[in-house]
Amino acid sequence: xxxxxxxxxxxxxxxxxxxxxxxxxxxxxxxxxxxxxxxxxxxxxxxxxxxxxxxxxxxxxxxxxxxxxxxxxxxxxxxxxxxxxxxxxxxxxxxxxxxxxxxxxxxxxxxxxxxxxxxxxxxxxxxxxxxxxxxxxxxxxxxxxxxxxxxxxxxxxxxxxxxxxxxxxxxxxxxxxxxxxxxxxxxxxxxxxxxxxxxxxxxxxxxxxxxxxxxxxxxxxxxxxxxxxxxxxxxxxxxxxxxxxxxxxxxxxxxxxxxxxxxxxxxxxxxxxxxxxxxxxxxxxxxxxxxxxxxxxxxxx
Amino acid sequence: xxxxxxxxxxxxxxxxxxxxxxxxxxxxxxxxxxxxxxxxxxxxxxxxxxxxxxxxxxxxxxxxxxxxxxxxxxxxxxxxxxxxxxxxxxxxxxxxxxxxxxxxxxxxxxxxxxxxxxxxxxxxxxxxxxxxxxxxxxxxxxxxxxxxxxxxxxxxxxxxxxxxxxxxxxxxxxxxxxxxxxxxxxxxxxxxxxxxxxxxxxxxxxxxxxxxxxxxxxxxxxxxxxxxxxxxxxxxxxxxxxxxxxxxxxxxxxxxxxxxxxxxxxxxxxxxxxxxxxxxxxxxxxxxxxxxxxxxxxxxx
Numbered sequence: 001x002x003x004x005x006x007x008x009x010x011x012x013x014x015x016x017x018x019x020x021x022x023x024x025x026x027x028x029x030x031x032x033x034x035x036x037x038x039x040x041x042x043x044x045x046x047x048x049x050x051x052x053x054x055x056x057x058x059x060x061x062x063x064x065x066x067x068x069x070x071x072x073x074x075x076x077x078x079x080x081x082x083x084x085x086x087x088x089x090x091x092x093x094x095x096x097x098x099x100x101x102x103x104x105x106x107x108x109x110x111x112x113x114x115x116x117x118x119x120x121x122x123x124x125x126x127x128x129x130x131x132x133x134x135x136x137x138x139x140x141x142x143x144x145x146x147x148x149x150x151x152x153x154x155x156x157x158x159x160x161x162x163x164x165x166x167x168x169x170x171x172x173x174x175x176x177x178x179x180x181x182x183x184x185x186x187x188x189x190x191x192x193x194x195x196x197x198x199x200x201x202x203x204x205x206x207x208x209x210x211x212x213x214x215x216x217x218x219x220x221x222x223x224x225x226x227x228x229x230x231x232x233x234x235x236x237x238x239x240x241x242x243x244x245x246x247x248x249x250x251x252x253x254x255x256x257x258x259x260x261x262x263x264x265x266x267x268x269x270x271x272x273x274x275x276x277x278x279x280x281x282x283x284x285x286x287x288x289x290x291x292x293x294x295x296x297x298x299x300x301x
Numbered sequence: 302x303x304x305x306x307x308x309x310x311x312x313x314x315x316x317x318x319x320x321x322x323x324x325x326x327x328x329x330x331x332x333x334x335x336x337x338x339x340x341x342x343x344x345x346x347x348x349x350x351x352x353x354x355x356x357x358x359x360x361x362x363x364x365x366x367x368x369x370x371x372x373x374x375x376x377x378x379x380x381x382x383x384x385x386x387x388x389x390x391x392x393x394x395x396x397x398x399x400x401x402x403x404x405x406x407x408x409x410x411x412x413x414x415x416x417x418x419x420x421x422x423x424x425x426x427x428x429x430x431x432x433x434x435x436x437x438x439x440x441x442x443x444x445x446x447x448x449x450x451x452x453x454x455x456x457x458x459x460x461x462x463x464x465x466x467x468x469x470x471x472x473x474x475x476x477x478x479x480x481x482x483x484x485x486x487x488x489x490x491x492x493x494x495x496x497x498x499x500x501x502x503x504x505x506x507x508x509x510x511x512x513x514x515x516x517x518x519x520x521x522x523x524x525x526x527x528x529x530x531x532x533x534x535x536x537x538x539x540x541x542x543x544x545x546x547x548x549x550x551x552x553x554x555x556x557x558x559x560x561x562x563x564x565x566x567x568x569x570x571x572x573x574x575x576x577x578x579x580x581x582x583x584x585x586x587x588x589x590x591x592x593x594x595x596x597x598x599x600x601x602x
Contacts, residue, residue: 128453129451129453129454141527145446145447145449145451145453146446146447146448146449146451147447148446148447150430150446150447150528150529151529152429152430152446152528152529152530152531153430153529153530154529156526156527156528156529157526157529158526158527159526160526160557161522161523161526161527162464162465162519162522162523162556163463163464163465164463164464164465164466165465178557178558178559179556179557179558218463221462221463222462222463222523222527223527225457225459225460225462226442226457226459226462226523226524226527226528227451227453227457227527228451228452228453228454228455228456228457228458229453229454230453230454255463255480256461256479256480257479257480258479
């Protein structure tokens, strides 16, 4: 570190678009660019050029769709693993940036990056145990436990837990190509699109949102009993519908049924604080990617 | 610390019995006594006398049934919270030992203590992310993440997650007084006793164990996708049946369906290493309680 004020780069590398950002020393985002996700060569090339057109970075953080090898020291660190997304399996999303920009690069999953953004700068600030769940095209969870993101052997894939599915109420078999009616197969944006024949943002049928609230409440219940978090932030495109979170809170109160002494808020007011939307809106992921860059500069790996 | 070789005390405070142990400086258990759980006065009094009859301790660790206030600094630290167990709600299981033995006392849940025991001295030794699940009268999970036990706002209550329940295959409504057919309501020893009319240790009907394996495999699947652990140890009385763990492993392979890149063992051999019984047998909990004592001496609170 040479004493000049550093700039940091962050990429939220999603399955449909990449959001690239340059941030100041405190992590405040100065400028962003959105790049469509097409082929690896085109998308990564455009992202490299974005950063080359700005002042030199001190470090870069990448939050990417997965599954991805996030294990520091692994020979395939930064490689997208087996993904159904055409052309992207085994793509290295770290080395091209290291080579072109000559900076430390740290990578995590997109949802872990969003959790980090909300934990450092948003609705999770100051909390010791904190969960961020995204309900969008897919479903994922990033969790903070004992002052760090949960990684484990690779990284959590909470979207693929199994929850109750009543085929009488909901005959839809589920959209997950691997598990059918896992959480993501029942409650993701893709599941809603296939069940109801139109995307979630064009759905107003109250019974559609009541069913969605049931599944999201079951997910929140399982997160509550699994991790005893202090707060659960629900982000992602599907969660933007104004009917969803109030219905999730109401259903969670009923589902948990006042289990005594459990780590569950016991009334509607506490529930408002417990299940919230993201403070950073659509910027949780890119803010977290910048935080990954700040961590990479502090301790390169 | 005055340089003499210390002794440590540990209590596994269960709902039917308390196991008290005195251990040497390395945590090796020297002697144990089993005390039936009756009234708080009688049980706590007998445990105090056990330790008074042995050389002075350097510290005591307690792993107790819950829910219990495990938050250091809380005014009700060490108090059992609302429990259906008659006479035990709001009982302080720490102060009587502090008063009588004049030593630091550290407390955690029984399942967190067992997880700690297996993590420090058993099947979880050396692992960064590790899960211990007990399937006994109840169901609980202790998890190690980022080099510490998961506590969160209070402590996890994983037994109360919701999993799929097919009422055609299993018409039993569940035994949980709060949630009916949550995991514990479907798969605990109490659930088996009520569903089949006899305790699990007297059940040999293969369909009973096939159903039990289904529920335990769903729990292990959800733990896998929630935490990406390196190993899941399944202990407790129900898990002692020789048919259970092999059936759980086989079912888990089918349920996870080879989800690509996910943190799931991909073959039967890896599965044998992934889902195992406890190395310490019935001693996981008391070994963990002794580890709590060692931690209490190192950093009293």
